[in-house]
Amino acid sequence: MKSCHRWLSRFINQSTRLVPSSCGKHKNFSTERKLNVAVIGGGRIGQVHMETLSFHTPLAKPVMIVDFIEKVAKSTAEKFGVEKYSTDFKDVLKDPNIEAVWICSPSSQHSEQIKALASAGKHIFCEKPLAITLKEAEEVISAVEKAKVKMMLAFQRRFDPNFARAKQCIQSGAVGDVYAVHLISRDPAPPPMDYIKNSGGLHNDMAIHDFDIARFMTGSECEEITAYGACRVDPKIASEGNDIDTAITLLKFKNGAFCTVDNCRQSPSGYDQRVEVFGSKGLVRFGNNFPNNVFIEDAQSVRRSDLPFNFFMDRYTEAYRNETKQFVQCVLENKEPPTSGRDGTAAMAMAIAAKKSLLEKRAVKLSEITP
Template identity: 40%
Template sequence: MEPVRVGLVGLGRIGRFHAGNLAGRIPRVELVRVVDADEEIARKIARGLGVSGWSTRYEDLLEDPGIEAVVIASPTPLHAGMVEAAARAGKHVFCEKPLSLDMERTHEVVRAVRSAGVRMQVGFHRRFDPDYRAAREKIAGGDIGEVYLFRTSLRDMRSPGFEYIKGSGGFFADVTLHDFDTARWMIGEIEEVTAFGAALSDPGFEEVGDIDNAVVALRFVTGALGVVDNSRVAGYGYECSSEVMGSKATLRIDDHRRFAVQTLTPGRMCQDYVSDFVERFAEAYRREMEHFAAVVRGEVDAKPDGADAAAAFALARAAERSYREGRTVRLAPVERDGGILYEEVG
């Protein structure tokens, strides 16, 4: 079978990681061209990965008839326009989250992709992590019985910097979005969101109108409860851990060590911690790109898709309103156009 020919735009940290996977770690895939606004970066990455084409123009990807699919890892404000342009060009799309920082614009992008008849996968990498997938299979198989509680922690070791935060769309859209998608994917739809947040580590967070720590309480349609805690400034390392408590059993996901070695000294035990999301989820990101290649070939469904991105973003907006207005936001999940649309109640 001929390899899937892919072009990638955006060579920041996650873009470089995707490019590395596409260039040599994904069977039956050929990374044809990389694009970045910085000419030096585009040339250097292409040369380092042995990729024949590089450019500073996104249009070069779209105008190449040999490229079947594009991976969009550019800054968030560019996502919507780039996805629509790729769809018009007949290219299948992988786009990092979120599709847009505007709800209506998000829905416009989803409709544009459907109208063009191309496939789109969105970057919720946790769905491809072996531990999270195994846990979801146990839940779906009834191994833990009726779900009572979903708890998850997502914490960064250090802040990405205020220039990034200014354009990130806010804490809940940038950080908690992954937890909302995981909650829907593992447990089900959500009907109540109550969020608390604070800027604790640096007054600069307040100055840009954002926070660095948050706790979100959830109520699922099933009646199960959920608790999410997030931090941009945990200090000790990167953590993404989850727990699902059921009537028969409890599942825990907590894999943050580089090595399964403990150092024991008198009165103390030490164990290393990973420092960031790329290190923790390296295998998930590889499997994510492998899945996208299968999506392009038509072998599997494009999941998570644009509807999943819209649902997670709707929950992030609900959390933002809850935090800003000091109230619980009640939601009604409604099936529409092959996905879930969240409507605020009351």
């Protein structure tokens, strides 16, 4: 019986004093080669990756941290016990010891940094987007391909246990042919107006993650997009930010699957991330994650003791760790990274098409979107 076997193995492990399987990832690491890495950008997401690389990835060793504010670079280096820090990413290029680099700098600097790092032979883990324009992004991909370094684009949701397991179920045939995907992706509250103004719009800033997941779940490329949207949450988002805050986007994929994406800049109950994939044999679905499984039942209501995770960094903690660990492993074992630059340009093109559909009030074919 499977469950017996799983359970008994712990005793076998114990009696033979083998390292238990959950620690298997560390086996012999001190004698194995560690991957020397640098992180560019000491902001929020840079801190997340530094923490994973320092404390949760025994096979990686952070050797340099870069931030254009010296105080940030220095304090981060101290915090994580990293030997070197710098305010200039070019110091990474010059250091022959550095093998792989995590790009967590402002979006506008991504393309220049990727090209330079690729030329210097560094492997690259890059936060989205690759570049500001689709044309630049294509150049970046060419540069990386030419340099024969590995590059992974950080679509962290694919590495979340729910998203990853749903995908496995689809691949195992549980759903059959995919007929429809429904994605809900709502932020708890609108970001500051400055953020919105520089976000490139809701499709580029929020929906792009869902567009990637739509490709991931359907296993197909998008053919056509119809976008509806409105400013419902805060009129300033339209008047000052020139943006929408509520959107429904309808995608048609080459394999016949349809997908709806519901985005909103506000969700009173917290960060709302749900998926349903329906097909010829059945459906898989998952709802939100909560801090615990406790329920309260009293004279008022039967309820969860807590709201869903409110913050994407709490919701996707495990996903952020998994993506970084997987890239370290890909580099050390010389494997293809699970997400590529092409995944980045595909989602970027979908965001452009969605915005175009919204503005032109018509269905837009992806074939209309060219670099």
